[in-house]
Amino acid sequence: MHSVLNLFSTLSKNEITYEKLGELTRSIDVHRLDFSKNADDYEKSEASDYYRDIKLLDPLEVAVLYWPPEAASAIHFHSGFYGYVLVLDGEGENIEFSFKEGKLKQLRTLCCRKGGIMNEPDGIIHLIRNSSKTNALITLHIYYPALENLDGLTLFDPVTKNMGTLNEKAANASFREPKENFKYFRENAFVFEGQNAKGNSHFVYPILPKPSSEEISEMLQSYYNEQAKEYDSFDTQHQSRTAYTRAINKAIADDFENLKPKMVLDIAGGTGRRSEEIRDLCSSEFGVSILDMSESMVQEAIEKGFEGIHSTYLDHELRPEYYDACYFLYAFGHVPNSEERFETLRKIYKELKTGGRFYFDVFNIENKNEWGLTAKSIHYSHGLNYMGYDEGDVFYKKNGGNAVAYLHYFHATELEHIIQKIGFKIVSQRNIGYVKNAGEWTDNPAEGNLFYILEK
Secondary structure, eight states: OOOHHHHTTOOOOGGOOOHHHHHHHOOOOOOGGOOOOOOOGGOOOOOSSSSEEEEOSSSSSEHHHHHHHOOOEEEEEEOOEEEEEEEESSOEEEEEEEEEEEEEEEEEEEEEEOEEEEEOOTEEEEEEEESSSSSSSSEEEEESSSOOOOOOOOEEOOTTTOEEEOOTTTOOSTTOOOGGGGGEEEEEEEEETTTTTOOOEEOOOOOESSOHHHHHHHHHHHHHHHHHHHHHHHHOOHHHHHHHHHHHHHHHHHHHHHHSSSSEETTOOOOOOOHHHHHOOOSSOOOOEEEEEEHHHHHHHHHOOOOEEEEEEGGGGOOOEEEEEEEEEEEOOOSSHHHHHHHHHHHHHHHHEEEEEEEEEEETTTTSSSHHHHHHHHHTTGGGGTOOOOTTTTEEEETTTTOOEEEEEOHHHHHHHHHHHHEEEEEEEEEESSSSTTEEESSSSSSSSSEEEOOO
């Protein structure tokens, strides 16, 4: 910790900016820091869930905080100061809000693990919490200017709808402070709109730093195992999703009428539902190998009579030049990084016969009706580019679920560069409505997902 204190104590106030603090925070190697994991080494307060060890107050504030399992700060409004929080140990969540015209709205939740950085610009409304039920969270906080007291800090309670502004007597950002430590206090002061207020089935959940390929694979297996029994029914119960998948299935079946494949590979084919529908829409007969990382879903496919392969695609060797066609539907974006996406397409090229075709759809980063533009915005505003992210990377959760999934949103130019480098010929590239005008083909590059037909 001595090196960190030297890093910040030598700064002059004239050179301190939000950007400079970010640069310095990102330069800290958490694996070489010494800090206490013993709660008794931190200053405790009955009015706060977390404990503090203030290390520096000039020219800025540096403090280490200890958060017991499930401890959290109050929702609070930063005004007149800014900084960063570096996770030293454990796993925490930074939950951001907006407050306008009497409505407190939950915007997003970011999960930060060891080495992850929470951005706290001036004007942010947020809370930090330990997301573990068993382990402590330890964080390093760097703020400018150092807070002489908490005078003017505004707190929100989403349960009681109480809102209060602390005065100079308050020692903690907590509603457990006595009433005389508030300069302003109102009961039932606002309306609260939670993350799922609009009934969205999923929400963005960035994880910092970006997990490794192996971790992402494990996350996706857990995510789809969690949904194996209900995944197909979830799809079929949503009219937009049904229209979208059926339009793509029909496009593949129509192309099969000329291609007349004998053997087809369905990558990330899940329970085999899409292959069933494509066969039903097509007059020719063909065999299908279903490959999926979810053991539960592969078992469902086997029970439907398909050949089932339980594996991630890159981890399983298939016969070269064996398949007449291959499709990778609604899942190519799960491949965790650009290197593995290149290797995936190259492997598909090798396993297709000459003249064989590959069909796949991806989420379009320019689609104004989806998460692509949000992903781009968060990527730069929250420094995800420093946390191992490629532009377009998204982690997300299903409302009511526990597992986290990963998806990459694509630029068409990004894909076409890889496609041409490998040697595929682009037979067709079209945009298809997903959220808006689901299942309808469009020429608008800012609408829908991207659907490709490639030929070897």
